[in-house]
Amino acid sequence: MRSLATPPASTTRPTVLVRSIATPPASIAQLKSAVAHQQQEIRALAATVKEQASQIQKVSAQLEVSKSAPQTIATNP
Numbered sequence: 001m002r003s004l005a006t007p008p009a010s011t012t013r014p015t016v017l018v019r020s021i022a023t024p025p026a027s028i029a030q031l032k033s034a035v036a037h038q039q040q041e042i043r044a045l046a047a048t049v050k051e052q053a054s055q056i057q058k059v060s061a062q063l064e065v066s067k068s069a070p071q072t073i074a075t076n077p
Helices: 014-022 028-068
Strands: none
Touching: none
16 A cells, blocks of 8 residues: 555656756746847837838739830840
């Protein structure tokens, strides 16, 4: 029979326990700072995406113009 005082080895998680003891929970100030930093990064990424979308539209418009422009081929008689 197994003792009730010690759980079987398969159910213990020492690494999780050690990690939770070693790293204290983040403070509210740290969390707010992290959120503010992430929001700043999101704004920068959104601006980059908008700029790239604008560039894609310009290239698409140039492609349409070049497709629709009639091309003449000079032949020597």
